[in-house]
Amino acid sequence: MSNKQTKSDVILIGAGVMSATLGSLMKELAPEWEIKVFEKLGNSGAESSNEWNNAGTGHAALCELNYTSEKPDGSMDISKAIKVNEQFQVSRQFWSYLVKSDLIRRPQEFIMPMPHMSYVQGEKNVNFLKKRYEALVNNPLFQEMEFSDEPEKLREWMPLIMDGRSSDEPTAATKIDSGTDVNFGALTRLLFDHLKDNNVDVNYQHSVENLKQASDGSWEVKVRDTANDNIEHHNARFVFIGAGGKSLHLLQKSGIPEGKNIGGFPVSGLFMACSNPEVVEQHQAKVYGKAKVGAPPMSVPHLDTRYIGNKKTLLFGPFAGFSPKFLKAGSMFDLATSVKPDNLTTMIASGAKNIPLTKYLIKQVMQSKEQRMEELREFLPNAKSEDWELVTAGQRVQVIKDTEDSGKGTLQFGTEVVSADDGSIAALLGASPGASTAVQVMLDVLEQCFPQNMKEWEPKIKEMIPSYGVSLTENPELFREIHASTARALHLEEDQEHSLDIEEKVLEKV
Ligand SMILES: Cc1cc2nc3c(=O)[nH]c(=O)nc-3n(C[C@H](O)[C@H](O)[C@H](O)COP(=O)(O)OP(=O)(O)OC[C@H]3O[C@@H](n4cnc5c(N)ncnc54)[C@H](O)[C@@H]3O)c2cc1C
Numbered sequence: 001m002s003n004k005q006t007k008s009d010v011i012l013i014g015a016g017v018m019s020a021t022l023g024s025l026m027k028e029l030a031p032e033w034e035i036k037v038f039e040k041l042g043n044s045g046a047e048s049s050n051e052w053n054n055a056g057t058g059h060a061a062l063c064e065l066n067y068t069s070e071k072p073d074g075s076m077d078i079s080k081a082i083k084v085n086e087q088f089q090v091s092r093q094f095w096s097y098l099v100k101s102d103l104i105r106r107p108q109e110f111i112m113p114m115p116h117m118s119y120v121q122g123e124k125n126v127n128f129l130k131k132r133y134e135a136l137v138n139n140p141l142f143q144e145m146e147f148s149d150e151p152e153k154l155r156e157w158m159p160l161i162m163d164g165r166s167s168d169e170p171t172a173a174t175k176i177d178s179g180t181d182v183n184f185g186a187l188t189r190l191l192f193d194h195l196k197d198n199n200v201d202v203n204y205q206h207s208v209e210n211l212k213q214a215s216d217g218s219w220e221v222k223v224r225d226t227a228n229d230n231i232e233h234h235n236a237r238f239v240f241i242g243a244g245g246k247s248l249h250l251l252q253k254s255g256i257p258e259g260k261n262i263g264g265f266p267v268s269g270l271f272m273a274c275s276n277p278e279v280v281e282q283h284q285a286k287v288y289g290k291a292k293v294g295a296p297p298m299s300v301p302h303l304d305t306r307y308i309g310n311k312k313t314l315l316f317g318p319f320a321g322f323s324p325k326f327l328k329a330g331s332m333f334d335l336a337t338s339v340k341p342d343n344l345t346t347m348i349a350s351g352a353k354n355i356p357l358t359k360y361l362i363k364q365v366m367q368s369k370e371q372r373m374e375e376l377r378e379f380l381p382n383a384k385s386e387d388w389e390l391v392t393a394g395q396r397v398q399v400i401k402d403t404e405d406s407g408k409g410t411l412q413f414g415t416e417v418v419s420a421d422d423g424s425i426a427a428l429l430g431a432s433p434g435a436s437t438a439v440q441v442m443l444d445v446l447e448q449c450f451p452q453n454m455k456e457w458e459p460k461i462k463e464m465i466p467s468y469g470v471s472l473t474e475n476p477e478l479f480r481e482i483h484a485s486t487a488r489a490l491h492l493e494e495d496q497e498h499s500l501d502i503e504e505k506v507l508e509k510v
Contacts, residue, residue, distance in 0.1 A: 004232040015039035019242035020191035040207035045188030053394030058180035059436035060088035063116035076135035096489035110187040116179030140476035164381035241427035245326030263400035269393035271317035276387035321365035349409030396431035423449035
C-alpha cells in the first residue's frame with residue numbers, strides 16, 4: 001500500500017466529455033490552477049462519450065421530434081427546441097475557439113456536416129410534423145428547414161428509406177442541411193491531449209473510491225491505483241464528479257445534503273450497424289422518427305450516417321433495454337447499491353410509477369435479431385438481415401427525484417448539475433441532450449460553484465463564446481454571424497467537397 005498524498009486546486013473524476021470540457025474551460029479561465037484527473041479505465045472517452053456508445057448527433061433540435069410538443073390548445077411548444085439549439089451553438093463556439101487558438105487541431109476528426117431530417121408516416125404524424133415545421137421555420141435558428149410530403153421529393157432526400165414504399169401511404173419529412181455528426185470520443189481524446197500538454201495530471205487506471213470533506217472545506221479523495229492495487233489520498237479545493245452513470249454513487253459518498261433523495265434508473269442502448277458498403281453509400285443523413293407509444297424519449301428510432309475511424313457506416317437504433325449496470329463496464333450490483341435510506345421511498349414510488357416502462361425495457365431486451373430487423377424495416381422496408389449486426393452502446397442513468405409537479409419518484413430525462421451549497425463539489429447526473437450541450441452544462445457548474453470568479457472571468461468567456469448570456473433567437477444577426485464563423489472554423493461549410501473527400505478515402509479502403 002502506498003501513502004501517496006497530494007494537494008491540488010481541482011480534481012476531475014472521470015475522463016469523459018464532461019470532465020474534458022470543464023478542464024478545458026478552467027485552463028482558459030484560471031490557467032494557474034493545478035488540476036488532477038482520475039479515470040478508472042485505461043483511456044479517455046471510453047464509456048458513454050465513446051463514438052460507438054452514443055449516436056453522435058449534434059443535438060440542436062433540428063430533427064428530434066421529442067423537443068417539441070403539442071399544447072392542449074393545439075399550438076406547438078418549441079421552447080425546449082430553442083433551448084437545446086442555443087446550447088449547441090455554445091458548444092460550437094467553444095470548439096471553434098479551441099481550434100482557432102490552435103489548442104486542438106483537425107476539427108474534421110470530431111465534427112462533420114450532416115443533414116438532419118425528421119421522417120413520419122400516417123396522417124396524424126404528418127399533421128404534427130407540418131405544424132412543428134410551421135412553428136419552427138419562422139425562428140432564425142431553424143430558418144433553413146424545409147418540409148415536404150411529396151414522395152418524389154422524399155425519395156430525393158432519403159432514397160434508401162423511401163425504397164419499397166407504396167406512394168399512397170401518407171409520409172412527410174423535414175430537412176435541414178446545417179446539422180452535424182459529432183464524434184464525441186475523438187473530441188474527448190483531443191481535449192485530454194490538450195489538457196495533458198498543459199500540465200494537467202491525468203491518471204488512468206485510478207478509481208475513486210471515496211470522498212470526504214475536510215474541516216477547511218476542501219475534499220479528501222481516496223483513489224485506488226488499479227494497476228498495482230495501491231491506495232492514494234488526494235486533496236483539492238474543488239471536486240467535479242464526472243463519472244457518467246457512476247456519478248450518483250460518488251455523490252452519495254460525498255454525503256452532501258443536495259445529493260439526498262435522488263435515485264438513478266439505468267437504460268441500456270443497442271444499435272444495428274450496417275456492414276454492406278453498397279447500402280451505406282445510399283444514405284447521407286441523420287433521420288429521426290417518432291417514438292412508439294410507451295417508449296421512453298431516448299429510444300426514438302433513427303438511421304444515422306456516421307464517420308467512425310475514417311470509415312462511413314450506418315447505425316440504426318437505439319433499442320432501449322434494461323441492465324442494472326450504471327456503466328457499460330459497471331457492476332450488476334450498481335442499481336441495488338444506489339438505493340439508500342434517503343432515496344428508498346423515492347425509488348419505491350418510481351418503481352410503482354414506471355412499471356409500464358420497466359415492462360417495455362424488459363420486452364425490448366428480450367427481442368430477437370429478427371424482431372429488431374422488423375423495427376428497422378419500418379424505416380428501411382428492404383433491409384436484409386445479413387447486412388446488419390448488433391452493437392452494444394452505452395448505459396444512460398436517468399435521474400429519479402421528487403418534484404412538485406409530478407410528485408415522488410419522478411423519472412427525469414434531462415441532464416442535472418447537483419452542487420454543494422459552498423460550491424466545493426458538483427456532480428453531473430442524467431444523459432440527455434448530453435454531450436452536445438457539455439459546454440453550457442459545464443458553464444452552469446462554474447456559475448454555481450465559482451460565483452465569486454464570474455465577474456473576472458466574463459470577458460474571457462465572451463471572447464470564447466460571443467453569445468454568452470445573450471439569446472440568439474432574439475438576436476438573429478448575431479446568430480447568423482456566429483453560425484457562419486463557427487461553420488468556417490469547424491470546416492463545416494466545405495460540405496459537399498469534404499464529404500466527397502472522405503467518401504473517396506472510404507472507397508479506397510473498401
Ligand atoms: C445510447 C446513447 C446514445 C447517446 N446519443 C447521444 C447523442 O447522439 N448526442 C449527444 O450529445 N449525447 C448522446 N448521448 C449522451 C452522451 O453520450 C453523454 O451525455 C456523455 O457522453 C456523458 O459524458 P460524461 O463525461 O458525463 O460520462 P462518460 O463518458 O460515461 O465518462 C465517465 C467516465 O467516468 C469514469 N468513472 C466512473 N466511475 C469512476 C470512478 N469511481 N473513478 C474514476 N473514474 C470513474 C468512467 O470510466 C468514464 O470514463 C448518448 C448516450 C447513450 C448511452
